[in-house]
Amino acid sequence: MKQVIGKIIYSILTGQDYRIYVLATINKRFVDKVQELTAEIFKYKRRGGDWLENLLEETYRKKGKKNKFKLLWFGGLNEKTVKNMTGGTSKKEVCLDLGKKNIEALKLLLRDFESGEELYQIRVRIRKEREEVELDEVESLFFVNIISAMKLTIQGGAWSEVGKKTEKGLLFAIFQLLKVPNDDYVLIFDEMKRKGLVENREIDAILFNRNKEPLTIELKLLGIGNPEIGDEAFARNVDLFLIDRLTEMMKGESERIGVKVIEFRQEESLEEIYGFFASKGVSCSPPEEMSSKQLEEKISQILGQWRESEEELRVLKKLKELTR
Secondary structure, eight states, X not given: OHHHHHHHHHHHHTTOOOHHHHHHHHHHHHHHHHHHHHHHHHHHHHHXXXXXXXXXHHHHHSOSHHHXXXXXXXXXXXXXXXXXXXXXXXXXXXXXXXXHHHHHHHHHHHHHHHTSSOOOOOOOEEEETTEEEEOOHHHHHHHHHHHHHHHHHXXXXXXXXXXXXXXXXXXXXXXXXXXXXXXXXXXXXXXHHHTTSSSSTTOOEXXXXXXXXXXXXXEEOOOTTOTHHHHHHHHHTOSEEEESOOOHHHHHHHHHHTOEEEESSSTTHHHHHHHHHHHTTOOOOOOOOOOHHHHHHHHHHHHHHOOHHHHHHHHHHHHHHHTO
């Protein structure tokens, strides 16, 4: 994952589209999960009987979050759907019950289709070496439903996970590339927000200038299609708002209220960040001249030094000093 994060950060700081790396992560996980789920379906189908019912029941009895996700997928569901249906709960017994009901609903729907006009038939064959099982038309659609539910889960999860992991690493890389002293910044971790150690839950970093005056930084790796994000950041009146891209109207609004916006979707975002830091009296240096390959290697080296747990301890110590 750290290698992918490094490539994403390099792409962001050079104004390139980083989303291809997130998609690559999703596709890799998707292929791995398809193999994993197919192996279980293959095993249960070979046993005979109602393989899907047996698979649901036995998965329900297994412990761990991984098996809970499988229970959801085998029922053609994902956690978000279950929580929306139940008002917020996704306990295993609820997942099992809703999964069975979802399967029955799909069976009824397929019976209605069978009595109507001719439809395309889907039959899935699963082969492992010399052994093979074939799913009938109904079972094959269950298989498609299982894989679809899994894809929805990992797709949403990957964007969120990569985003969270990238944001702190990106800020750390920016501070290191601009040679900001370690004692002059605080990276805000989710745990600190949950514990109420930071009043504004959306602030991602606090930077101190030579006069020890704080500058608040908010970072959003989102595209131009979500202007409300700009409204929220402006309402919080942060000093610096770093974002993938923002509409011209939002940029005009930021100038009016005094929030500095720097977009990453440009070639010299790092230079612009340096210019802002320098104008605010922050101890920093301009980014070094280096080739694309050198920059990518430098970012990889910086991330190699990054230890989130150690950084969190350092930041907690710094916060205690500031709040004495």
